[in-house]
Amino acid sequence: MNKPFSPGEAAEDQTGRFLVQPNGRVRPLSPHLQVWRWHVTMLASILNRMTGGALYAGALVVAAWLLALAFGPETYAAFAAIAASPFGLAVWIGLSFSLFCHLAGGVRHLIWDAGAGLTPSAASALSWLSIGFGVLATVLFWAALFLTGRVAL
Known part of the structure; x- marks a missing residue:
């Protein structure tokens, strides 16, 4: 099981896949049109x-x-x-x-x-x-x- 990122780890993430919210929670960025196959x-x-x-x-x-x-x-x-x-x-x-x-x-x-x-x-x-x-x-x-x-x- 993957452990969740801490705010410090998310801030250091070079992929840009994670975001630290104002409340301190780390959330992945929502996939966008570049990620999903069109339907x-x-x-x-x-x-x-x-x-x-x-x-x-x-x-x-x-x-x-x-x-x-x-x-x-x-x-x-x-x-x-x-x-x-x-x-x-x-x-x-x-x-x-x-x-x-x-x-x-x-x-x-x-x-x-x-x-x-x-x-x-x-x-x-x-x-x-x-x-x-x-x-x-x-x-x-x-x-x-x-x-x-x-x-x-």
């Missing part, structure tokens, strides 16, 4: 975090939309012109992808929290399903908007 659950986790952050930005865009509505027709027309531009549509499409992907990631986590889907193959399948749902739901949502004429370029 879909990592992608789904990173994507879930990124889409969660994007939804914060999306909340600001929605708040700006409501403020433009509150400030009158001229302000709303200016906002609507930006929102309907190719750049604005790209932002809205990205936000809808973030919403659908984050929703699917949340459902994936609920399944895992229930104790199901925790084997490596099931976790990979759920990860692929959540990513696929995000992409497919976004494509279908925007296809419906374009095909019904609610959105146009």
Whole structure:
């Protein structure tokens, strides 16, 4: 059995694998992307975090939309012109992808929290399903908007 490092030994460690915490405990540094072999659950986790952050930005865009509505027709027309531009549509499409992907990631986590889907193959399948749902739901949502004429370029 390996004996734990003392703070002095960890401080002298030339590999950089250990860290002395403020409370004096010696902990190994967490392995990072350079150490782990890439797999879909990592992608789904990173994507879930990124889409969660994007939804914060999306909340600001929605708040700006409501403020433009509150400030009158001229302000709303200016906002609507930006929102309907190719750049604005790209932002809205990205936000809808973030919403659908984050929703699917949340459902994936609920399944895992229930104790199901925790084997490596099931976790990979759920990860692929959540990513696929995000992409497919976004494509279908925007296809419906374009095909019904609610959105146009």
